[in-house]
Amino acid sequence: MEITVTVNGQEHTREVEPRLLLVHLLRDELGLTGTHWGCDTSNCGACTVWMDRIPVKSCTVLAVMADGRDVHTVEGLETPFGLDxxxxxxxxxxxxxxxxxxxxxxxxxxxxxxxxxxxxxxxxxxxxxxxxxxxxxxxxxxxxxxxxxxxxxxxxx
The missing domain is CATH 1.10.150.120 ([2Fe-2S]-binding domain)
Incomplete structure (x- = not known):
């Protein structure tokens, strides 16, 4: 499936498997390895990102569910003036x-x-x-x- 997701203000269009998790899209497809993949069961929270300004555990969100959405990762916390x-x-x-x-x-x-x-x-x-x-x-x-x-x-x- 083709999806378009805005991550940290930058739009990305990718062809993805329907079962691909958001954490894997971020890490493997977009190279945003700040989002950690810790448990695959939503227990640890290491993979938390924002989707439309709401925290979500990206190991429980399919990448196709992020189509047309705004995602922020830990890399997006840094400001033009330095660290948050x-x-x-x-x-x-x-x-x-x-x-x-x-x-x-x-x-x-x-x-x-x-x-x-x-x-x-x-x-x-x-x-x-x-x-x-x-x-x-x-x-x-x-x-x-x-x-x-x-x-x-x-x-x-």
Missing amino acids: QLQVSFMACHGLQCGFCTPGMLMTARWLLDRNPDPTDTQIREAISGQTCRCTGYENIVRSVRHAAEAEAERAS
């Missing part, structure tokens, strides 16, 4: 260790901050509850999201 504040905060607050879950965490946390610029720790934990991190106790991830929220609020004032 959330990426900077993850580095500054040690919100990552092995980094495997980080793309999904970043996409989910950015979605949260775009809707709630001052989330509580409980709200942060709820937002990332569909993400599995096997290295951390989530404390530094929560701290990183809070740090980004504070930095963005300070910059806005």
Whole structure:
């Protein structure tokens, strides 16, 4: 099937098998390997991307379902001025260790901050509850999201 999908602002037309998963289109066809493929069962969240500004686990979405849609990956978080504040905060607050879950965490946390610029720790934990991190106790991830929220609020004032 021929599909056209806009990924990180760039339109791509591809001929795909009807059963191809979005995660494989992104990684194998488009070379966007920041989206990680971790479990194939939608449990880990490492493959989280946005489809029409809503977080989805790309291992559970067929590529044909993205036809005509707008998809954002972790590569799309970077701005013309450099890394997204959330990426900077993850580095500054040690919100990552092995980094495997980080793309999904970043996409989910950015979605949260775009809707709630001052989330509580409980709200942060709820937002990332569909993400599995096997290295951390989530404390530094929560701290990183809070740090980004504070930095963005300070910059806005």
